Amino acid sequence: ATLTLSMKNWMGSVANEDRRAWHRDGLHQCIADFNTFIRPKLVIIDATRIMLTKGPQGPGDLEHPHELILSTDPVAADAYAATLFKKAPFDIAYIQLGHEMGVGCGDLAKIKVERIEA
Structure with a gap:
């Protein structure tokens, strides 16, 4: 996938052999399908520092948006x-x-x- x-x-909660199947069977559809089953009460994305290229191992280009994204909607948070x-x-x-x-x-x-300023 382009972004995690x-x-x-x-x-991360899926067994390794199943993860391989996800990649084989259409990763993006599997991710969307899984999210119909698991419905978190709150999503938190730490975007204080993000890697724009060569993630997740790097080294890559970093930016520092200094943001935390909180939402009850994972699609909205990811969007x-x-x-x-x-x-x-x-x-x-x-x-x-x-x-x-x-x-x-x-x-x-x-x-x-x-936006909430700290």
Whole structure:
């Protein structure tokens, strides 16, 4: 996948042999499907520092948005986070699929973003 955000992060809970099958059987669809089953109460994405290239091992280009993204909607959280990586949300197939499947909202025009300064 292009990015690992909250929806793809669930792959860590999947056994290695099943992860291989996900890659073989259509990774983005598997990620979206899994997110219809697992429904977190709260999603937290740490975007204080992000790797724009050569992730996750690096070394790559880093940026420091200094943001934490909190949402009850994993698709919305990932859609907003994608913009920090200079990507359109629906360019990430699992975000578009999650939106189409009703997992959450990936349409930035319909997502309410509230900024809280610390």
